Amino acid sequence: MKLNVLILALPAFFAVFLIAGCSGDKEIPAEPERIPLRISTEMRTRASDSGYEKSDVVGIYVVNLEDGTAAELKNSGNHLDNMDFTFDGTEWKAGKEVYWKDETTPADFYCYYPYRNGVTDVSAVPFGIVTDQSTVEKYKSGELLWGRAEGAAPSENPVQIMTNHALSKLVISVLPGKGYDDASLAQESISVTVCGLRTGCSLDLRTGKVTETGSVGEITPLKDGNVWKALVVPQKATDVELVKLNVGGIPYSLVQTAVFESGMQYSCSITVNRLGEGVNIGIGEWEDSGIDYGGTVE
Numbered sequence: 001m002k003l004n005v006l007i008l009a010l011p012a013f014f015a016v017f018l019i020a021g022c023s024g025d026k027e028i029p030a031e032p033e034r035i036p037l038r039i040s041t042e043m044r045t046r047a048s049d050s051g052y053e054k055s056d057v058v059g060i061y062v063v064n065l066e067d068g069t070a071a072e073l074k075n076s077g078n079h080l081d082n083m084d085f086t087f088d089g090t091e092w093k094a095g096k097e098v099y100w101k102d103e104t105t106p107a108d109f110y111c112y113y114p115y116r117n118g119v120t121d122v123s124a125v126p127f128g129i130v131t132d133q134s135t136v137e138k139y140k141s142g143e144l145l146w147g148r149a150e151g152a153a154p155s156e157n158p159v160q161i162m163t164n165h166a167l168s169k170l171v172i173s174v175l176p177g178k179g180y181d182d183a184s185l186a187q188e189s190i191s192v193t194v195c196g197l198r199t200g201c202s203l204d205l206r207t208g209k210v211t212e213t214g215s216v217g218e219i220t221p222l223k224d225g226n227v228w229k230a231l232v233v234p235q236k237a238t239d240v241e242l243v244k245l246n247v248g249g250i251p252y253s254l255v256q257t258a259v260f261e262s263g264m265q266y267s268c269s270i271t272v273n274r275l276g277e278g279v280n281i282g283i284g285e286w287e288d289s290g291i292d293y294g295g296t297v298e
Contacts, residue, residue, distance in 0.1 A: 040158035167259035179274025196240025252297035269294035
């Protein structure tokens with residue numbers, strides 16, 4: 001009986017062996033190689049005037065174009081949803097390894113700075129402008145940027161995204177009028193405050209549009225040489241106390257109607273009279289926006 005069992009078992013053994021051998025000869029299709037997704041950013045303007053800096057973090061959304069048809073950016077369910085990319089001084093690093101959908105599907109990229117965790121509505125991401133911009137660090141921390149790259153094709157090369165200012169910039173100059181010259185005005189203690197503007201806003205990540213929100217507040221600008229610079233929320237302000245000055249212990253006030261648009265820089269040249277004959281407020285041209293929200297104060 002033991003011999004019979006052995007003889008019966010041998011064919012089964014060979015059958016298993018032959019099946020295994022055939023299976024091993026069969027070619028298994030290789031998995032397609034996934035393409036890492038990388039980005040590269042450029043800016044037309046930046047608070048530091050030198051581009052992005054080490055440790056800056058942007059948020060990225062990626063929307064696939066199925067069959068070449070553009071799709072709308074959604075709150076969630078995009079190819080990438082609010083993925084953080086950190087600049088290491090040379091290149092951008094994602095919070096985790098991310099890939100293109102495949103080798104052929106193009107995509108739209110949406111980029112914003114600074115990064116916000118927990119975005120629930122891509123049409124209205126809330127931001128609050130920094131009201132104390134009195135130092136370079138505080139001034140730069142008030143930056144808000146947005147950009148989009150459309151129809152990017154899958155590639156191992158970084159996708160280049162141009163980001164632009166979403167806020168406006170106000171540059172204030174204090175000039176000598178009657179009773180002052182350059183030397184005597186320079187000896188005075190001068191403080192500048194931007195007033196009458198809303199300091200909150202929301203950013204539509206789909207379009208880059210900024211909408212003012214919140215209440216009116218005061219902004220302490222950055223003194224940069226002979227001018228004061230402030231980042232402000234795009235908006236229209238009608239007959240507001242736009243700038244408060246204190247020159248040599250004497251308060252001055254500039255009332256103005258002003259319209260601020262995203263990505264535009266505006267000048268405000270204020271002539272201070274120690275002796276004068278009333279207040280004269282003029283509006284002149286400026287090379288960037290074509291508007292000067294300045295005048296004469298006494």
